[in-house]
Amino acid sequence: MPRTAYLRARLGRSTRLSGFGRSTRLSGFGSYRAATVRKRFSPQAARRAGCFLLALISLAACNRGAEKQVAVIPKSTSNVYWIAVHAGAVAAGEQYKLRIVWDGPPQETDYSRQVEIVDSMIARHVDGIAVAATERDVLGQSLDRAAGENIPVTVFDSGVNSKNYLSFVATDNFAAGQMAGRELGQLLNGTGTVAEVMHAPGSQSTMERERGFEDAMAHGFPKIQIVAKNFSMGDRAKAMAVSEDLLSAHPDLNGIFASSEPSSVGSSQALKARRLSGKVKLVAFDSSEGMIQDLEGGTISALIVQDPFTMGFKAVETLAQKFAGKTPEKKIDLPATVVTRDNMQQPQIHKLLYPEISKYLK
DSSP states (O other): OOHHHHHHHHHOSOOOBTTTBTOOEETTTEEOOHHHHHHHOOHHHHHHHHHHHHHHHHHHHHHHHHSEEEEEEOSOSSSHHHHHHHHHHHHHHHHHTEEEEEOOOSSTTOHHHHHHHHHHHHHTTOSEEEEOOSSTTTTHHHHHHHHHTTOOEEEESSOOSOSOOSEEEEEOHHHHHHHHHHHHHHHTTTOEEEEEEEOOTTOHHHHHHHHHHHHHHHHHOTTEEEEEEEEOTTOHHHHHHHHHHHHHHOTTOOEEEEOSHHHHHHHHHHHHHTTOBTTBEEEEESOOHHHHHHHHHTSSOEEEEOOHHHHHHHHHHHHHHHHTTOOOOSEEEEOOEEEOTTTTTSHHHHHHHSOOHHHHOO
């Protein structure tokens, strides 16, 4: 019998190997005929190799499963406040061995985009979600879906009209608004006219600040009259236009309270454009490099500063506690701080104004 016929009769057409299925290609070895593989590997060796590969696959799966994913969804990604929140979230992720997935809408008034992002994270089956609601009513159904999927949600910065959340981490915004009112009232010696450059309708956090400001004015400074209130819609350019309109309509205006970073930046720009720096007292909210410069230069009289780094850290920390089988506090209030030219160089104030962003965001 010819040699080729002899080999065909001995081997047949099958190349099936026990433990490897039909494939005769092994990673790192290239393609072999079944006869060659049989010659080099005994059935016992093949079984051992199969068990080893299965063990490696199982170990890799365990390692992937050990790193839980937490989606952190801010109101927007367009100003330094949210960048500081991001840094705090990453710091908590490093401490608690969590993977942070950061995504948010470009603008704070892009409500539908934030809903899309939250829903996409639920569809991805992330292990937990931390979200700062752009609008208090729009996320209700999304939070219901997350609860149905057993995905814990921590709400931070701004509240929602829902009970389906694990914890709420935020500045005590009503108290912060009262701080702003007291500061502006004292700057005006208890008399005069003021205006509010507000943020946007439905933003729970800024609405609380505005309510606190008005409460402080009504109860502590009855001789100060609030003559105008306008929204900036979270846009610096619009805030500047709104502020210029206020200054034109009320040429004797004595003070302005701006309830968010975009509102504050726009108001400050309007005062500088009208050469009213220091003449119209501006109490601003949050901080940025430009706002700090305007505080030093006298255009801004005082800043009401939050701690966004700690807020991001605490929001992620509550989810880490949940993963560890603990029950975090239902509500975590973070205090605001009044910053002026007189105290801005104090170490604890300096840390608030210049959080460790570059250490965590490369």
